[in-house]
Structures are given as structure tokens and as C-alpha cells.
Amino acid sequence: MKKLRKYRYKIRFPSRTDNLEMVRDFVHGLAVKAGFVEERADQISLAVDEACTNVIKHAHKFNARRMIDLAVIYDKSQIEIIITDKGKGFDPRKLQKPDLSKYIHEAKMGGLGIHLMKTLMDEVNYTFNPGVKNQVSMVKYINHQQ
Amino acid sequence: MKKLRKYRYKIRFPSRTDNLEMVRDFVHGLAVKAGFVEERADQISLAVDEACTNVIKHAHKFNARRMIDLAVIYDKSQIEIIITDKGKGFDPRKLQKPDLSKYIHEAKMGGLGIHLMKTLMDEVNYTFNPGVKNQVSMVKYINHQQ
Amino acid sequence: MSGFEVSRNDYDHISVLYLSGFLDAHTAPKFEDGLQKLIKEERVKIIVNLKNLDYISSAGLGVFMGFIEEIREKGGDIKLSNLSPKVFKVFDLLGFPALYEIYEDEIQAKTKYSETK
């Protein structure tokens, strides 16, 4: 079997919300290059926005001196985005699927991001090594039968 | 004296001309963020296109398995872009200022890139360590009196 | 840097907020400010017109969630109008249509307020 040709990109940027737009544009452009139609490229860049927002907010607690590393790897069959932080990590198994009507009563504004990531991407996997290297990897297949 | 706050970005991408557009967009966005007006941000991304084109063509000889590293650092006073390759390097002092009318007769199509980089940016500096690490650093000042 | 803008129009007892551009974790505070100001002025019959909104992330959706109960307790509501298909998809994915009234255009949302005045 011939190995698939893989294309690798990396970007490193300060952990600030004003970089989200640049990151979305970067990932969207690569998703289109990888062969995703506009609508699915939009889904990928939204999932990446959510993951980066979480790193800025939860892992780096808005400390703008921290950096975020983002890798994009694509081939003919899929795109993978890996986002790395050195924060304290968390246990994603403890998260519950958001119940919107409950949220309203608690005036809670969060808990939607990871749910959105899982809905938009085909695979979302967390690995943790708190303080050293926490990663989220998200994969979307090019020919996913919806 | 207070040290200027510096913002650092890095990007790594395959050495292919079809990435030039993405690189221009990335650098243009950061130049605007750094405070450059549209026209001067265009100049910066054109200079970066020229430098990357040279790496793809001359340093990596169109080998698309090579990677290009590009760093952007800006503060209140300037933007700096550093592009790194591991090619054989060259001696920029040996380059002559292009003489267009001579070029026409030689049907020569090149030699304009570095001249353009020097015209568009305030500083262009090469450092070489052939096969290990060659770099071009380009700086543009935010308040340059033209 | 395309940014994000909030503008506002008051009609009798109804206020309309117009969002344009990109609503993400960076720009969400601007939208929060707009809602907070309306609540302070006790103008709680609110329509958010999303005609020119190009993008929304969960940080933007969170703003709707964070204020809706207080506004409803005060006898008001947030009704949405003019969502592009792309923006509607995101609201839909998270189940918002079950919790918020979403209208094709601003006039329909206004009419709804008038009927239930």
C-alpha cells in the first residue's frame, strides 16, 4: 500500500483572544486546500476557535505571555488539528452533555464549546500531562457520509 | 526605560509556491495588528513573498518535502520577519543592483526579488551557515518618515 | 481585522440590536455591554437582528444564555431575526430554536411583541 502524502503546518501565537480571527483564517485556508467544501471548512475553523478559546481561558487563564502551538496535518483522506498547552489540564470524561434549559436557570454562560467541537468534528481526543503538555486532537474526514 | 512589549508568532509550512498566498495573508494580518496601514502592510507581505519564493526556488530547489520556518516579531515601533532555510546559502554582497535594460537583452527573468525586498523594507540582513541555518531578517519601522 | 459592531435602534417599547462581523470570545464583551445597557434602561423587549453577522462561536451563544433569564423575569425577551443559514446552523446545533424565538425578519419579531403586549 502506498503511504498517503501528508502536508504539515505549524503555527505558534500568543494566547490572546484577538488572535482567534487569524487562527480561523489560517485553518480555514488549509481546510479548503485539503479539499473541504466551504461549509465544512467553516465547521473546522469553528471547532478550532472553540479549542483555542478554551486554552486561552481555562489552561492559560488569560495570561497573554503564554503561547499556543497549533499543528495542522492533512492528506487525501482527512485533516487533523492538534492544539497544545501547558496548563493544569482537566478530565473531559467528567463533562456532561450540556442541558440548555438548565443553563438558562443557572445563568451559566459556558459548557457549549466542547459539545460543539464534538458535533463539528469526527474525532476529538484529549491527552493530558498537566503543566507539561496537554493536547487536544481533532480529526475530520474528507469523505464523511453525513 | 520600560522594555517594549513584543509579540511573537511562528509559522512552519511546506516549501511550496502554493503556500505563498497563505503566508502573505498571515503576515499582512499581523502587520495590520502591529499598526501598519493597509498600503504598508501590502509592502511587508510582498517582501515576505519574495523571500519565501527565493527559499523555495534557490535554497530548497523546489523540493516540497523541505519546510520553511517564518517568525514574526512586532512591538510598538517595528515589525521583524525572520525566514530560515537549511540550503546552501549565497553571498548577497555579490549581487548587483538589477539593470533592467540589460535584463531585457539577456532575456533574464530574475534578480528582482532581493532588490524589491530592500526597497520595501527598512532593513534586510542575511546570515549564513550553509546546510545548517540560513536566515534573512527584514525589519520595517512603524513611523518611518518617507 | 474585520471586527465586530453592535448598533441599536429603539422603537416605542422595543429595542433592536444589530450585530455585524465576527462574534467570538474576543468580541463577545461588546455584545454583553449592549445587553447590559438595555437592562439598565429597563428596555427588555429586545430583538437581536443578525443580518450582518458573519460568524458566531459558543462565546457569542453564551451571551444569549447569560442574560435571557433575567430579561424574561423582567417581562421581556430576546427574539432573534435575520440569521444567515451559516449562523443559524450553529444556533441549531446547540438546540437554541427550542429556547429562543427565531424569525425570518425583524418585522415578524416586532409583530410578535405587539401581539403579546
Added chain:
Amino acid sequence: MSGFEVSRNDYDHISVLYLSGFLDAHTAPKFEDGLQKLIKEERVKIIVNLKNLDYISSAGLGVFMGFIEEIREKGGDIKLSNLSPKVFKVFDLLGFPALYEIYEDEIQAKTKYSETK
């Protein structure tokens, strides 16, 4: 990916190439092909209309340089028209106005060819 396109219109003895989008090291071969084809067909009175060209780098300028002598030797020329201020600046920085005729619009370039027929 906004890309780059070359289209062509033949008028009597003059041919016009219309460039649109982004002309860089990636897209320059497309423009080269267009010129090469004209030379093969011996249609060497050429106007390159840049009305819809958003961007040019030295790789694009190099294409003009690479063909001009051959075209002039064959009794033809490359005249340019409809440069945006941004694109003109790049041509100007490299001294092209001394070597190429640059016109505000296509008609002026055509007229020039007719005068010197």
C-alpha cells in the same frame, strides 16, 4: 484560495490578455503559457489588461521581462493597461515605466498600436 486567471480576446491584429487575481511564483506559469501561445500563433501585438489583477510579485514581473525582447524582435510589443495604483507601484519601484508603455485603459493602448501599424 482566490487564484489567478488569464483570459484572452483577439481584435484584428491585436490580442489582449486579461489577468485577474494573484500573480506570484505559483501562478506565473499560467501567464507564461498565455504569452507563449500568442508567440506561437505569431500574434505579437499584445496588450496585457491588469484591471482585475490584485497582486503581483517579482515572479510575475519576470514573465514580462522574459518575453519582451523576443516579441519586439518579431515586430510586436507588450503594452500594459488598467493598472490599479497598488499594482502600478510595484512596476514603478522596479523601473518598468521606462521599458514598457503603460496606459490608463485598453483603448489608449489599442490606439497606439493602430497609429504605428
